[in-house]
Amino acid sequence: MSIEQKSETRLRGDALVEKAKQLIHEGNVRRVIIKNDKGHTVMEVPVTAGVVAAIAAPVVTAVGAIAALASDWTIEVERQGEQP
Template sequence: MNMIEEQEKNEEQAQQEEQPKEEKRHVEEFRLNGTEALNKIKELLHQANIRRIILKNEEGKILMEIPLSVGIVGAALLPVLAAVGALAALVAKLTIVVEKVEE
């Protein structure tokens, strides 16, 4: 194998290693009233394997979608919690759809 072929092979291996591995995802749904929904979301935000939280009204219309990454913590979540609190006060029943990644 000459130097060029070896370099191409190394570059190809590096690209394959950089690509994220396929994640297994599953979805859970919770139907709660406003106060319970806010408490549940606070609880969910502390779980590392959650990738997205979707809030829906009683008719199934999406009110808010919260994409989560591993690095979001603390003060970055305060605006999200404030918005969820406002929604919880306005809507009698919320459906929380939680997208999780299996570790």
């Protein structure tokens, strides 16, 4: 049986872009949510293993564009994991 795990990380600028790239290529990430410094969701990306290559470039480009708009961002990650 699998369970869903969530984590949040606060990042700035280029670190946000690098983290987004890393997360998109991980196999157990289901969804990446990017929030601004006020906690509002700016971008929500469902990630599935079959379409990683197709969505990676446009998503990273979009993340780079929003990273330039403000100083602080929160990236929330939903992962699919195995129950112990």
